[in-house]
Amino acid sequence: MTYCVGMRLNDGLVFLSDSRTNAGVDQVGTFRKLSVFEIPGDRMMVMMTAGNLSISQSIRQMVSELKTEDGHSIWTAPSMYEAARILGQAVRQVHERDAKALADFGIEFNVSIIFGGQIKGERCRLFQIYSAGNFIEAHDENTYFQIGEAKYGKPIIDRVVTPATSLNDAAKCALISMDSTLRSNVSVGLPLDLLIYESGKLAVSQFVTIDERNEYFHMIRSTWGHQLKSVFDGLETPVWNATPEAQGNVLHSTNTSSQPVRVAPPCDVSASARDSI
Amino acid sequence: MTYCVGMRLNDGLVFLSDSRTNAGVDQVGTFRKLSVFEIPGDRMMVMMTAGNLSISQSIRQMVSELKTEDGHSIWTAPSMYEAARILGQAVRQVHERDAKALADFGIEFNVSIIFGGQIKGERCRLFQIYSAGNFIEAHDENTYFQIGEAKYGKPIIDRVVTPATSLNDAAKCALISMDSTLRSNVSVGLPLDLLIYESGKLAVSQFVTIDERNEYFHMIRSTWGHQLKSVFDGLETPVWNATPEAQGNVLHSTNTSSQPVRVAPPCDVSASARDSI
Numbered sequence: 001m002t003y004c005v006g007m008r009l010n011d012g013l014v015f016l017s018d019s020r021t022n023a024g025v026d027q028v029g030t031f032r033k034l035s036v037f038e039i040p041g042d043r044m045m046v047m048m049t050a051g052n053l054s055i056s057q058s059i060r061q062m063v064s065e066l067k068t069e070d071g072h073s074i075w076t077a078p079s080m081y082e083a084a085r086i087l088g089q090a091v092r093q094v095h096e097r098d099a100k101a102l103a104d105f106g107i108e109f110n111v112s113i114i115f116g117g118q119i120k121g122e123r124c125r126l127f128q129i130y131s132a133g134n135f136i137e138a139h140d141e142n143t144y145f146q147i148g149e150a151k152y153g154k155p156i157i158d159r160v161v162t163p164a165t166s167l168n169d170a171a172k173c174a175l176i177s178m179d180s181t182l183r184s185n186v187s188v189g190l191p192l193d194l195l196i197y198e199s200g201k202l203a204v205s206q207f208v209t210i211d212e213r214n215e216y217f218h219m220i221r222s223t224w225g226h227q228l229k230s231v232f233d234g235l236e237t238p239v240w241n242a243t244p245e246a247q248g249n250v251l252h253s254t255n256t257s258s259q260p261v262r263v264a265p266p267c268d269v270s271a272s273a274r275d276s277i
Numbered sequence: 278m279t280y281c282v283g284m285r286l287n288d289g290l291v292f293l294s295d296s297r298t299n300a301g302v303d304q305v306g307t308f309r310k311l312s313v314f315e316i317p318g319d320r321m322m323v324m325m326t327a328g329n330l331s332i333s334q335s336i337r338q339m340v341s342e343l344k345t346e347d348g349h350s351i352w353t354a355p356s357m358y359e360a361a362r363i364l365g366q367a368v369r370q371v372h373e374r375d376a377k378a379l380a381d382f383g384i385e386f387n388v389s390i391i392f393g394g395q396i397k398g399e400r401c402r403l404f405q406i407y408s409a410g411n412f413i414e415a416h417d418e419n420t421y422f423q424i425g426e427a428k429y430g431k432p433i434i435d436r437v438v439t440p441a442t443s444l445n446d447a448a449k450c451a452l453i454s455m456d457s458t459l460r461s462n463v464s465v466g467l468p469l470d471l472l473i474y475e476s477g478k479l480a481v482s483q484f485v486t487i488d489e490r491n492e493y494f495h496m497i498r499s500t501w502g503h504q505l506k507s508v509f510d511g512l513e514t515p516v517w518n519a520t521p522e523a524q525g526n527v528l529h530s531t532n533t534s535s536q537p538v539r540v541a542p543p544c545d546v547s548a549s550a551r552d553s554i
Contacts, residue, residue: 032537034537035539035540036540037539037540037542038539039542046537064540064541073543073546076546151461152428152429152431152432154429155429155432155457155460156505159460159502159505168514169514171515183435184428208517208528208529208535209533210528216516216527220512224512225436227508228433228508229436230508231504232433232437232446232453234504235449235501235504237446238445238449238493249493249496251471251485251487251491251492251493252483252484252485256486258484259484260309260323260484261311262312262313263313263314263341265341265352266341266350269352269353
């Protein structure tokens with residue numbers, strides 16, 4: 001399994017990926033899922049992949065070499081949209097080459113990709129690309145994409161990240177989101193690749209591989225859980241069976257008559273139960 | 278979709294269920310998924326179901342009437358284990374009756390059940406029952422079960438709930454877990470059924486149906502998100518490129534040399550890119 005998240009902020013882009021791959025629980029490995037395509041001063045693009053590893057690696061190779069009919073490659077594409085289209089084409093070429101053979105062994109052609117970056121003359125852009133080679137772009141109302149084991153780490157991003165979030169805060173949120181995922185799914189694992197891109201730089205701004213010894217991630221892991229627990233403890237306890245005049249945090253007042261769905265026992269049972277009590 | 282969670286604490290049991298069902302996004306309804314089987318003073322049992330609604334309702338009907346070869350029903354079973362076994366048998370009978378006809382229309386026989394309660398003379402017990410009628414029981418190391426859309430709301434339970442958690446705190450945690458799920462999946466919806474059972478009572482202790490107007494849930498929804506944001510803001514910002522002597526929250530120090538996986542452009546591209554810059 002995999003967990004990757006990419007965010008598009010006003011200040012730039014944040015990418016975070018884990019590095020665990022597994023084929024069954026007894027075949028677990030570490031593979032980097034984040035790749036950089038960079039020509040400093042001209043373009044900086046990042047691809048993160050989830051799904052079948054052989055497909056992901058073939059796509060990475062294919063997209064770096066692919067030229068379209070009009071002679072463009074991701075190295076010369078005039079826009080991120082065009083680069084995403086070329087990446088989608090690479091996905092389709094790998095599908096054409098491998099899908100049938102995989103299907104013969106009952107293996108689905110299954111890959112999802114986050115692709116983002118900036119090309120000189122354009123703003124930062126972020127895309128999600130599907131197995132069919134089609135893709136969607138992030139915008140201000142939906143400013144991030146996740147692939148792989150996405151659900152555990154989604155609520156915290158939804159509550160915190162907006163386009164105005166700073167790059168460091170977005171990175172902090174991505175790491176908390178990853179922490180929630182690591183705790184809940186053992187097939188997502190360290191080390192993590194974290195890449196930050198400041199809009200306009202046209203080269204990687206910050207990159208770090210985070211392992212067990214990373215001090216900041218260690219702090220996040222211990223502090224977040226601890227503080228969450230304090231907030232939890234600080235929330236008021238529900239008030240049950242409050243009188244109609246009661247104020248505040250009433251979960252159930254005496255004038256609500258809600259009843260659960262009750263399944264009645266057969267007559268003979270209820271009669272004999274009454275007798276025996 | 279559905280989200281239900283059941284927790285077994287030292288003090289008793291907590292059950293929370295949403296009430297949305299949908300067959301496609303254009304056929305959304307409200308159905309209660311929590312049912313009570315109760316003979317006050319003798320037994321109190323709760324069943325929550327996720328999956329195909331027609332299957333769930335048939336199981337509810339079937340289990341209330343089913344008698345095993347040895348003459349027991351859930352109304353007379355001497356233990357919760359035996360009651361869970363009878364419920365499993367009801368699942369299998371509905372499977373036998375309906376599965377083939379459903380399969381003819383491409384519909385999978387798909388149901389999952391949380392079942393818990395107390396029978397006089399026993400402690401509280403909590404089970405999860407699968408489509409095949411087999412089941413597992415909660416214990417101190419794994420004190421809760423979720424069915425349906427479980428992942429969004431799992432991290433907060435993992436961080437907070439232990440067997441020693443009070444019933445009110447467990448209910449509070451279940452409501453926060455539900456809030457995270459409601460925010461992330463529109464096919465989980467209000468009203469909620471919340472049932473609390475105090476060990477030894479042998480009757481429902483507290484029950485409330487929570488809708489948009491519920492004051493306590495409203496407080497949870499607004500306060501939790503707000504306070505989470507404060508904790509987030511309070512966490513220190515990562516320190517990049519710290520000198521080797523630097524202390525505290527170092528995400529990346531100058532003496533770490535981690536590099537992303539870089540895909541090199543073909544020779545002709547890198548040469549012409551250099552020229553054009």
